[in-house]
Amino acid sequence: PFVGAVSLIVYVSVQAFKGKPPEKKTPVNLKVMKETGKVVNMVDIEDLGDKVSYCRCWRSKKFPLCDGSHNKHNEETGDNVGPLVLKRREATN
Amino acid sequence: PFVGAVSLIVYVSVQAFKGKPPEKKTPVNLKVMKETGKVVNMVDIEDLGDKVSYCRCWRSKKFPLCDGSHNKHNEETGDNVGPLVLKRREATN
Numbered sequence: 001p002f003v004g005a006v007s008l009i010v011y012v013s014v015q016a017f018k019g020k021p022p023e024k025k026t027p028v029n030l031k032v033m034k035e036t037g038k039v040v041n042m043v044d045i046e047d048l049g050d051k052v053s054y055c056r057c058w059r060s061k062k063f064p065l066c067d068g069s070h071n072k073h074n075e076e077t078g079d080n081v082g083p084l085v086l087k088r089r090e091a092t093n
Numbered sequence: 094p095f096v097g098a099v100s101l102i103v104y105v106s107v108q109a110f111k112g113k114p115p116e117k118k119t120p121v122n123l124k125v126m127k128e129t130g131k132v133v134n135m136v137d138i139e140d141l142g143d144k145v146s147y148c149r150c151w152r153s154k155k156f157p158l159c160d161g162s163h164n165k166h167n168e169e170t171g172d173n174v175g176p177l178v179l180k181r182r183e184a185t186n
């Protein structure tokens with residue numbers, strides 16, 4: 001009965017702890033320039049080519065550019081993020 | 094001794110559970126167009142004004158534009174994210 005009682009109490013304690021709603025206040029950026037207070041990228045519009053994708057998932061190895069890493073992130077977390085795509089209308093693709 | 098032993102075991106169990114490394118695989122986007130498989134925004138370069146900031150924290154009420162919400166997000170989570178700023182060099186500010 002002692003072991004049973006202890007097991008029950010441990011089980012209830014752990015379940016209660018797990019049962020807390022997941023913490024929603026989590027960082028978005030895990031790795032990019034974490035030594036910087038705020039990562040702001042400035043881009044001159046005149047320098048933009050015909051088409052360029054900018055990362056918004058913070059998982060790209062080419063940040064601030066998108067390298068497709070959002071797909072793995074979405075699969076792993078159930079997220080639905082993707083890049084900002086800047087393109088020139090008159091560009092022939 | 095019974096209560097003491099139980100308390101100790103509960104304490105150790107909860108600490109062990111808390112001690113696990115925090116789950117890093119969390120979504121970035123909590124609210125923006127969650128009914129969409131992947132949120133990709135396409136912008137025509139010709140339509141850009143002299144300066145515009147695009148959100149990368151997914152907390153803006155004006156998404157895909159930045160409305161400054163990254164600051165609250167950073168404060169609440171210890172994160173360091175900020176917008177992508179597109180600007181025209183020759184624009185007189």
Ligand code: FES
Nearest residue numbers: 055056057066069
């Ligand atoms: S790699 Fe981050 S949005 Fe594509």
Ligand code: FES
Nearest residue numbers: 148149150159162
């Ligand atoms: S509000 Fe999201 S980056 Fe500014």
